[in-house]
Amino acid sequence: MTSLPVSTEKRLGLAIDLDTCVGCQACVTACKGWNDQGYGAPLSDQNPYGAEPSGVFLNRVHSYAVQPIEGAAQTINFPRSCLHCEDAPCVTVCPTGASYKRSEDGIVLVNEDACIGCGLCAWACPYGAREMDAAAGVMKKCTLCVDRIYNENLPEEDREPACVRGCPTGARHFGDFADPDSKVSRLSAERGGYALMPDLGTKPVNRYLPPRKKDVRHEASVLAPLLDIKVSGFVGWLDRVLGKI
Amino acid sequence: MNPAPSVIVFSVLSGAGFGLLFFLGLGFAQAMGWTAFLWWGMGYALAIIGLLASTFHLGNPGRAWRAFTQWRTSWLSREAWASVAALLICAPMALSDWLGLGWPRAIGMVGGVLALATVLTTSMIYTQIKAVPRWHHWLTPVMFLGFALAGGAVLAAQSFAPIFLAALALILLAIWQVGDGQFARKAQSLGTATGLDRIGEVTVFEQAHTAGNYLLREMIFAVGRKHAQRLRAIALALAAVIPAVLLAISAGPWAFAVAAVCHVIGAFAARWLFFAEAEHVVGLFYGKR
Ligand code: SF4
Ligand code: SF4
Ligand code: SF4
Numbered sequence: 054m055t056s057l058p059v060s061t062e063k064r065l066g067l068a069i070d071l072d073t074c075v076g077c078q079a080c081v082t083a084c085k086g087w088n089d090q091g092y093g094a095p096l097s098d099q100n101p102y103g104a105e106p107s108g109v110f111l112n113r114v115h116s117y118a119v120q121p122i123e124g125a126a127q128t129i130n131f132p133r134s135c136l137h138c139e140d141a142p143c144v145t146v147c148p149t150g151a152s153y154k155r156s157e158d159g160i161v162l163v164n165e166d167a168c169i170g171c172g173l174c175a176w177a178c179p180y181g182a183r184e185m186d187a188a189a190g191v192m193k194k195c196t197l198c199v200d201r202i203y204n205e206n207l208p209e210e211d212r213e214p215a216c217v218r219g220c221p222t223g224a225r226h227f228g229d230f231a232d233p234d235s236k237v238s239r240l241s242a243e244r245g246g247y248a249l250m251p252d253l254g255t256k257p258v259n260r261y262l263p264p265r266k267k268d269v270r271h272e273a274s275v276l277a278p279l280l281d282i283k284v285s286g287f288v289g290w291l292d293r294v295l296g297k298i
Numbered sequence: 299m300n301p302a303p304s305v306i307v308f309s310v311l312s313g314a315g316f317g318l319l320f321f322l323g324l325g326f327a328q329a330m331g332w333t334a335f336l337w338w339g340m341g342y343a344l345a346i347i348g349l350l351a352s353t354f355h356l357g358n359p360g361r362a363w364r365a366f367t368q369w370r371t372s373w374l375s376r377e378a379w380a381s382v383a384a385l386l387i388c389a390p391m392a393l394s395d396w397l398g399l400g401w402p403r404a405i406g407m408v409g410g411v412l413a414l415a416t417v418l419t420t421s422m423i424y425t426q427i428k429a430v431p432r433w434h435h436w437l438t439p440v441m442f443l444g445f446a447l448a449g450g451a452v453l454a455a456q457s458f459a460p461i462f463l464a465a466l467a468l469i470l471l472a473i474w475q476v477g478d479g480q481f482a483r484k485a486q487s488l489g490t491a492t493g494l495d496r497i498g499e500v501t502v503f504e505q506a507h508t509a510g511n512y513l514l515r516e517m518i519f520a521v522g523r524k525h526a527q528r529l530r531a532i533a534l535a536l537a538a539v540i541p542a543v544l545l546a547i548s549a550g551p552w553a554f555a556v557a558a559v560c561h562v563i564g565a566f567a568a569r570w571l572f573f574a575e576a577e578h579v580v581g582l583f584y585g586k587r
Contacts, residue, residue: 055368056370114506119494148365149361149368150367169364175512179429181513191358
């Protein structure tokens with residue numbers, strides 16, 4: 054049903070660390086790799102080796118240049134995937150009931166057998182988290198790797214989303230935001246984790262951890278203290294005499 | 299937003315068709331026999347061709363029946379119900395007008411109101427989308443209803459049609475004026491979308507992908523916006539001003555026929571602009587609008 058649950062027992066989601074993300078796109082490939090063979094229709098590509106390739110991805114990484122008022126510009130890499138919003142507009146607009154939010158853990162999913170591919174949910178999502186599969190004609194989105202996180206056939210350490218597991222710098226963290234003691238909740242509290250476009254009222258679960266403050270750059274030369282020599286004794290007397298001549 | 303032909307054809311034709319059914323249902327066009335048959339037939343044809351066109355927009359049209367299930371939350375689902383209800387309830391009235399059965403007009407009134415309600419549900423599909431600031435405004439349903447009533451009045455050959463057309467002209471001017479400032483009023487930028495405005499000024503360093511994707515094609519359509527002003531003038535003239543002047547001068551059947559064709563072409567231009575000019579906030583992540 055496309056009515057949203059009033060509350061969910063867990064609020065599973067990701068904390069994405071913009072400080073550690075190096076923009077390597079490993080999560081993009083890990084996500085595509087896992088979701089190409091698991092949940093629902095494979096993520097199709099059109100014309101992959103042609104002049105105008107196109108394909109479905111559930112996770113994309115942008116790179117931005119940010120210029121603070123003072124100091125040097127920074128490159129900030131910015132992964133973008135579904136935020137598993139509490140007040141998900143993509144769910145309520147769906148005419149078929151294909152889009153739904155699970156009451157047990159808050160994951161937003163698409164039942165591909167019921168999806169008519171109208172695309173309205175992708176319009177409703179402010180974050181561009183949904184992409185239509187051109188081959189299957191159904192809507193694809195991040196599943197929070199629901200087929201990994203509860204999968205008892207996988208070794209314990211693999212029971213987390215592919216993007217989290219695949220990130221070489223540990224910039225993506227998975228956990229339950231409803232539990233204030235979970236790793237993601239603590240990280241978010243410590244680092245001032247924020248939601249995207251909160252004024253649109255979607256109440257995202259995912260949090261972005263802002264880049265840490267950069268060290269202040271020393272403009273003066275590191276040799277400066279060595280140049281300012283305080284001399285005393287005979288050399289000092291000589292220095293003073295010579296200075297007067 | 300991508301001005302997909304199927305959605306433009308759907309919303310223009312079914313809008314005009316349901317507008318006509320509204321006036322026929324309420325009994326504004328006092329027609330009997332085959333004249334009534336043609337009139338009702340035109341209303342049904344426009345509405346149904348439009349509805350069929352909308353299914354071309356679907357990735358899986360074979361499952362379209364499922365769109366009836368979520369009327370509690372979804373305007374698209376409510377539209378499905380309203381359109382079917384309007385078409386079903388208008389049917390006995392059409393039969394009665396055609397064969398002169400003299401059945402109570404109340405049936406037609408209910409059907410006619412449902413026809414207009416269908417147009418309202420269509421407009422709400424767009425109005426509800428907060429991520430498209432230009433659409434998220436009460437003028438959107440006013441504009442859709444304006445088109446249905448003006449188009450319906452012309453097609454039903456009503457003497458008050460010029461007044462409705464004049465009102466439509468004002469609505470169009472208002473929605474363009476207000477719409478142009480809507481994105482700025484929501485005050486979203488690349489900085490607020492990413493939350494990186496808390497650090498400094500944000501620009502795109504490198505795009506997330508080198509090739510196109512669904513988002514860029516569907517939501518970040520910017521082609522042809524540069525002709526917007528000229529198209530607006532064409533839409534305003536064809537959809538409203540020219541038919542209004544024509545019908546103010548002459549009220550013969552030919553005048554109504556020419557006015558109707560003129561109005562529908564203008565409506566296509568206006569609806570194309572409605573999509574092409576609408577900017578989705580997702581464009582911000584790409585440094586576009
Ligand atoms: S990020 Fe988009 S797709 Fe995901 S729950 Fe929120 S609105 Fe829906
Ligand atoms: S594309 Fe599928 S999931 Fe999205 S609104 Fe349409 S039917 Fe629902
Ligand atoms: S949680 Fe899974 S589906 Fe979602 S972005 Fe990560 S890898 Fe992709």
